[in-house]
Amino acid sequence: MNQHFQETILKATGAQSLNRTASIQSLWSGYGEIIRYSLEGSKMKSVVVKHVNLPEGGNHPRGWNTDLSHQRKLKSYKVETEWYKSFANSCDQNCKVPECYALETLGSEVLMVMEDLDELGFxxxxxxxxxxxxxxxxxxxxxxxxxxxxxxxxxxxxxxxxxxxxxxxxxxxxxxxxxxxxxxxxxxxxxxxxxxxxxxxxxxxxxxxxxxxxxxxxxxxxxxxxxxxxxxxxxxxxxxxxxxxxxxxxxxxxxxxxxxxxxxxxxxxxxxxxxxxxxxxxxxxxxxxxxxxxxxxxxxxxxxxxxxxxxxxxxxxxxxxxxxxx
Incomplete structure (x- = not known):
């Protein structure tokens, strides 16, 4: 992950340092991954980071490697960013979703820094x-x-x-x-x-x-x-x-x-x-x-x-x- 994104995570969480502890999963068709980072010097022990790295095309497991499929995935990450920015705060404990601490786009990369649901008991x-x-x-x-x-x-x-x-x-x-x-x-x-x-x-x-x-x-x-x-x-x-x-x-x-x-x-x-x-x-x-x-x-x-x-x-x-x- 680039230095700018690492600094974004530190700033959003108030941590002094971070360590990559686990790759939770790769994103569909090789569009990035979801990673858990442990934090030092923050009130939070850890965060989950969705790091999207948008390629020119994807390696779709069913062979639907078309521009339409690619554009649908690109839009899906824009939609998820908008969801966390404008809608997620309306969800209460009855439909719990992770709190989002930071959203950032840099070139073809998207960063979402989220609450670690494991730490909350999920x-x-x-x-x-x-x-x-x-x-x-x-x-x-x-x-x-x-x-x-x-x-x-x-x-x-x-x-x-x-x-x-x-x-x-x-x-x-x-x-x-x-x-x-x-x-x-x-x-x-x-x-x-x-x-x-x-x-x-x-x-x-x-x-x-x-x-x-x-x-x-x-x-x-x-x-x-x-x-x-x-x-x-x-x-x-x-x-x-x-x-x-x-x-x-x-x-x-x-x-x-x-x-x-x-x-x-x-x-x-x-x-x-x-x-x-x-x-x-x-x-x-x-x-x-x-x-x-x-x-x-x-x-x-x-x-x-x-x-x-x-x-x-x-x-x-x-x-x-x-x-x-x-």
Whole structure:
């Protein structure tokens, strides 16, 4: 990391020196990395630094090395910077996100200096094995996030959040073999974007982007590159698909929706939001399968052999296509 960025970290944290202690992960397609630095002489023990180094092109694991893909990633880092600058402070402990201490751009590099969630007690990461306590913690986070930003305009963010939305994925749409779903794609997208209850969606709310407390009852979320406007069901469907088997997705669908909307109602009441909750719940419940079909459409063009393509997703998508046709 260049000297200027090191000085930025020291100034932002009040530290006298810093030491690189761990590379947490590389960014998608070789666009940089996320690093933990320990600090000396600061009230903080450590910070997490997202260091983006934008190349001319990327090495995409699925072969989508196009200018469109590159431009989408470039914008995603601008969006994340704007998120931390203008929106993140609205999140309270019910939808915890890391505090951002410094944001800086220098040439083709971007620096984000953030609170270390591990130090705050969110050190647990889950991959495959989740229980209801974990799932409910994430449902609570999502509902509070959606309540916080209900009817807020995504100024400077993605106009339509999520990394898979139709307007940014023409190549994947073109590659689709499933013609009924391909032909319904625009109508599915329209149904989601025309919901009168727009909020901000996280845009990549998979299990891997949630950091859990040791007891698994509280979570914080990271990675806001695809935050933007949308129907909250897009986050919910995507999250459930990231951590449940197809059988459980179907078996517990009603329980998941009931729990999410209980949390959402409580969050809106806490915020004294006067939105007609009955109308919102009716609208969003009806769009849950639509949001599921929307992500399924992306997967079938991007990676037709993906493990998330299953009989539940196929059946849900067929139902949505049928309802749109009528």
């Amino acid at each position: 050190a647990k990461r889950l991959s495959a094995s989740v229980n209801w306590k974990n799932i409910n913690a994430c449902l609570s986070w999502l509902s509070n996030f959606h309540a916080t930003f209900l009817h807020i305009k995504p100024q400077g963010l993605w106009e339509t959040g999520t990394y898979w939305h139709l307007n940014t994925r023409p190549e994947e749409l073109e590659a689709m073999d499933d013609l009924p779903l391909k032909n319904a794609a625009a109508a599915i997208d329209r149904a989601l974007t025309s919901s009168p209850f727009q909020t901000l969606v996280h845009g990549d709310a998979k299990l891997a982007n949630f950091c859990f407390s040791e007891d698994g009852e509280k979570v914080a979320a990271v990675d806001f590159q695809y935050v933007g406007g949308g129907c909250g069901m897009k986050d919910l469907a995507y999250f459930i698909g990231s951590c449940m088997s197809e059988n459980d997705c179907e078996k517990y669908e009603e329980q998941i929706l009931n729990t999410y909307f209980e949390f959402l109602k409580a969050a809106l009441n806490r915020k004294q939001n006067s939105t007609n909750f009955i109308a919102l719940e009716h609208n969003w419940r009806n769009l849950y399968h639509t949001a599921w079909a929307d992500f399924h459409r992306f997967l079938k063009g991007w990676h037709p052999g993906h493990w998330k393509i299953n009989s539940y997703s196929e059946r849900v998508s067929r139902e949505v296509i049928k309802s749109i046709a009528h």
